[in-house]
Amino acid sequence: MADLVLPPGIDSTKLAAIKRAFAAAVGAANVFFDELDRDSYSDKFAIDDAHHHPLGAVAPISVEEIQAIVRIAGQYRVPLWPISRGKNLGYGGSAPMLAGSVVLDLSRMKKIEMDEENGTVLLEPGVGFYDLYDYLKARGLKYWLSVPGNSWGSVMGNALDRGVGYTPYGDHTSKICGMEVVLADGGFIRTGMGALTNAPTWQLYRYGFGPAWDQMFVQSNFGIVTKMGLWLMPEPESMMGMDVELDSPDDLAPLIDTLGPLRREGLLQQSPTIGNWLRAAAILTTRAEWTDKPGALSDDVIAAIRKKFGMGWWGVSLRLYGREGVNKAAYTVLEQAMAALKPMSLKPTTWLRGQPIEPTGWTGTPLTFPMQNANWHGGRGGHVGFSPILPQSGRRALDQFHRTYARYKEFGMDYQASFAFGERHLINVNAVLLNKDDPALMKRVDPFLRTLIADAKAQGYGEYRTHLDYMDTVAGTYDFNGAALHRLNEKVKTALDPAGIIAPGKSGIWPASLAGRRGK
Amino acid sequence: MRVWPILLGLAGSAAALAQVAPHKPAVPGTPLDGKGLFQEKCGMCHGPTGMGTGLLKRRVQPAMLEQRTDLAADYVVAAARTGIGNMPAIPRGEVSDPQLNAIAAYLAAGKAPAK
Numbered sequence: 001m002a003d004l005v006l007p008p009g010i011d012s013t014k015l016a017a018i019k020r021a022f023a024a025a026v027g028a029a030n031v032f033f034d035e036l037d038r039d040s041y042s043d044k045f046a047i048d049d050a051h052h053h054p055l056g057a058v059a060p061i062s063v064e065e066i067q068a069i070v071r072i073a074g075q076y077r078v079p080l081w082p083i084s085r086g087k088n089l090g091y092g093g094s095a096p097m098l099a100g101s102v103v104l105d106l107s108r109m110k111k112i113e114m115d116e117e118n119g120t121v122l123l124e125p126g127v128g129f130y131d132l133y134d135y136l137k138a139r140g141l142k143y144w145l146s147v148p149g150n151s152w153g154s155v156m157g158n159a160l161d162r163g164v165g166y167t168p169y170g171d172h173t174s175k176i177c178g179m180e181v182v183l184a185d186g187g188f189i190r191t192g193m194g195a196l197t198n199a200p201t202w203q204l205y206r207y208g209f210g211p212a213w214d215q216m217f218v219q220s221n222f223g224i225v226t227k228m229g230l231w232l233m234p235e236p237e238s239m240m241g242m243d244v245e246l247d248s249p250d251d252l253a254p255l256i257d258t259l260g261p262l263r264r265e266g267l268l269q270q271s272p273t274i275g276n277w278l279r280a281a282a283i284l285t286t287r288a289e290w291t292d293k294p295g296a297l298s299d300d301v302i303a304a305i306r307k308k309f310g311m312g313w314w315g316v317s318l319r320l321y322g323r324e325g326v327n328k329a330a331y332t333v334l335e336q337a338m339a340a341l342k343p344m345s346l347k348p349t350t351w352l353r354g355q356p357i358e359p360t361g362w363t364g365t366p367l368t369f370p371m372q373n374a375n376w377h378g379g380r381g382g383h384v385g386f387s388p389i390l391p392q393s394g395r396r397a398l399d400q401f402h403r404t405y406a407r408y409k410e411f412g413m414d415y416q417a418s419f420a421f422g423e424r425h426l427i428n429v430n431a432v433l434l435n436k437d438d439p440a441l442m443k444r445v446d447p448f449l450r451t452l453i454a455d456a457k458a459q460g461y462g463e464y465r466t467h468l469d470y471m472d473t474v475a476g477t478y479d480f481n482g483a484a485l486h487r488l489n490e491k492v493k494t495a496l497d498p499a500g501i502i503a504p505g506k507s508g509i510w511p512a513s514l515a516g517r518r519g520k
Numbered sequence: 521m522r523v524w525p526i527l528l529g530l531a532g533s534a535a536a537l538a539q540v541a542p543h544k545p546a547v548p549g550t551p552l553d554g555k556g557l558f559q560e561k562c563g564m565c566h567g568p569t570g571m572g573t574g575l576l577k578r579r580v581q582p583a584m585l586e587q588r589t590d591l592a593a594d595y596v597v598a599a600a601r602t603g604i605g606n607m608p609a610i611p612r613g614e615v616s617d618p619q620l621n622a623i624a625a626y627l628a629a630g631k632a633p634a635k
Contacts, residue, residue: 032612036601044608059613085614094611105613130564152564286578359569368564368571374606375575381606 004038005053007078007100008514015055018076018102022058025068030108032057041086041103043095043468045374045382045434047445052095052468054081057103063180063188063226069104070224071186073501080104081503082224084125084157089150089371090385090431091161092468097505098517104224107154119143119232120177120203125156125225129366136232143232144364146170151366156228160218162465164420164427166361168269168321169233171422176214178202178229184497188226191217203229219465220489221503222496233321239351239363240327241319242335245312247344252314252401253394256419256426258337259316260392263421267330270319270362271421277302277311278416282373282433284309287414294440295412312344319362324352376414379437383416384445386430386452388461392421400428403455411448412441427464453477472519475508490515552618554626558586561615562623565607575606589630596624 006015015033022031032041033056041054055078060066073080081101086094094103106125112135113122121132129151136143146165148158159172169175178192189195191213194202206212217223246255255274262268285308291301306313318334320327331348338346351357359365374381390396397419408415416431432449435441449470456462457477466474475486489509493500500511510518558566565572566585577583585591597620603609615623 029616030613037612040601040603040609040611044603057611057613086611089608093608103611103613105611107614128564131560283574366564367569369569369574371571371606372574374571375578 003053004035005055005099007055007098008517009077010055010100014076018072018078019056021072021076022069022102025072026058026060026065030059030061032059032105041094041105043092045089045093045384046095047384047434047442047449047467047469051099052092052097053099054094054096054103055100057094057105059105059108061108063182066104066106066182066224066226067186067188070182070184070501073102074184074186074499077499077501078102079500079502079504080224082106082125084154084160085128085152086157087150087153088157088161090383090467091465095468097468097471097503098500098514101504106224106226109226114139114141115203116141118204119234120229121232122178122203122227122229123156124227125154127155128153129155129158133364133366142235144169144235145232145366146172146175146364147361147366148172149361149370150368152368152371155230156225159228159230160225162219164271164422165364166270166273166317166319167233167364168271169231170271172230173215173218175231176218176228177204177206177231179214179217179225180227181217181223181225183223184499184501189213189223192229194229203231216492219507221506221509222492224502233364235353236321236323237353238324238327239319239321239349240331241317241349241362242338243317243345243347243349244315244338244341244343245310245345246314246316246341247312249313249401249405250398251312251341252419253398254341255314255316255394256392256397257394258341259318259421260394262334262337263392263423267333268318268421269321271423272316272318273418273420274314274316275418276416277306277309277313277315278414279373279418279431280311280315281305281309282376282414282416283370284372286378287376288378296409297414310345317362319349373416373431373433376433377435377438377441379435382434382436383431384434384449384467385465386432386449386456387463387465388428388456389464390419390426390428390461392424392426397426397428400456400459400461404428404430404452407448407451407455411444411451413444413448471505471508473508552622554622554624554629557615557619558623558626561610561619572607585627586630588627591627591631593621593624593628596627597621600624 019033041057043052079098079101081096082104083094085107108126109124110126111124112127129147132155146167146169148163148165159176162173164170178194180190182188192208193199193205195208217225320330357363405415418429420427462477463474493509494511498511500514504510504514573583600610
């Protein structure tokens with residue numbers, strides 16, 4: 001069970017007063033400070049269950065209630081940890097960076113406003129991918145979502161943490177247009193054109209006049225985003241593509257060097273993800289069905305699993321979206337390029353508006369079954385990610401793969417990885433599959449991840465996103481000119497939120513008053 | 521992500537996902553709609569192609585909670601609040617106590633009489 005951890009300067013008398021004040025602001029039914037609540041808001045996939053315990057949680061329903069909570073938090077100097085739906089499971093879920101923080105649970109805030117003509121939505125934090133999907137379907141609106149592999153979470157929360165999907169709108173952060181944000185002093189702002197009263201262009205033009213602040217509130221702790229504009233993709237007339245399997249680990253390099261130019265040229269507007277065999281197999285089967293030997297899987301076991309499911313060492317699904325005639329022309333180019341790689345299989349797929357649609361990430365259909373990989377080891381499972389950003393270079397990606405795979409073997413871990421294309425970069429997402437019922441394995445996870453972070457840093461690579469345990473460490477790798485950017489972030493944090501009311505420690509950013517908590 | 525076609529081929533009922541009716545919020549003062557709440561709060565994992573159904577299928581039949589006849593309301597509440605197996609705990613801010621009780625009553629309504 002999660003121990004009661006009080007934040008700095010809070011004793012039991014103050015805690016009682018805080019709970020009373022929160023109850024007066026949002027109603028006692030929305031204030032959660034029981035032991036069971038502390039457990040249910042803790043990190044479900046924690047590497048070490050001793051860390052990141054919340055003090056409790058409070059769940060407002062409106063901006064006014066959030067402002068009231070922020071003022072109470074400022075009065076008592078109790079830190080808040082805002083969550084949208086708290087399903088960022090591989091990165092800490094609903095748990096706070098600083099133990100003793102109060103989770104500000106925004107999952108009850110589920111308003112959706114849609115501009116049907118322009119294909120934009122204005123969302124509150126609690127709107128999940130399934131909520132928005134149902135909203136569009138119920139109204140017959142011809143727009144598609146872009147969803148992450150686990151679509152249980154919040155649309156806003158995912159975009160604010162730079163989550164990705166599989167359609168041409170898959171870089172979710174880039175589709176944000178306009179925010180409403182509550183600041184640590186209880187005031188609130190609207191960004192972009194929203195700063196102009198009654199502007200009909202808040203969700204249409206990102207920048208407004210002067211500095212554009214939307215990205216300032218992404219992966220940060222400078223404010224609490226209470227509304228976010230987002231662009232949706234119009235339903236295409238046609239979708240065509242192929243699922244490609246490649247046999248050898250070394251096929252990664254030519255595959256990347258083939259897809260990169262097509263992505264940069266714009267023939268491929270979707271951002272494909274190259275996944276290794278375990279990324280698929282961990283969903284379909286369990287380790288115990290194949291071996292009882294500890295340590296990294298042997299080549300003969302890998303070969304047997306791949307044979308059973310007809311998987312390549314690497315696989316990639318490519319999709320084209322838009323007018324049928326354009327897609328047919330682009331498909332010919334894509335097919336020739338892929339055939340030149342001599343894949344072990346290439347399965348074409350095609351869809352026209354009006355036909356039954358494949359319920360997958362490529363059509364923006366929310367799904368949760370990819371999380372079945374939490375059962376790979378059979379025990380209480382989970383996963384933690386290690387995700388450095390690489391250039392779109394086959395040689396560099398292959399070197400990174402060999403380096404990382406060797407570390408997986410050294411630490412006795414089963415290698416699950418993907419290389420996800422952006423417009424100019426790759427995200428190398430490595431999943432470490434956990435088994436909380438295997439203490440020996442769990443003991444290896446932390447040194448393994450720290451080794452991977454150091455290896456990447458030695459190559460000049462840094463992560464785009466990380467678990468709570470590594471936020472300070474990863475922030476420390478961004479060290480150019482004496483960590484000048486990090487010092488700027490903390491200067492801004494200290495100016496906006498000197499007491500550290502909003503998510504202290506998020507992304508390694510601490511106000512001066514809590515600098516002593518760094519790395520603890 | 522080529523696992524999707526592979527897994528959907530095994531699941532065989534993926535299209536049902538899109539047929540889940542959107543939940544309508546309850547009017548204050550009226551009894552909570554356990555079935556609607558189940559679809560809204562639990563359907564993503566315990567629908568035909570969800571993670572929960574996929575993992576339960578490895579251990580118990582039927583895997584769909586709505587088809588089970590052995591679920592007691594107290595058990596449903598405890599499983600949701602504390603988490604079970606690979607299912608994370610569901611906090612009260614996400615599903616309130618009255619909502620969870622309504623969901624549990626709906627799932628327990630299919631419980632077979634004691635022999």
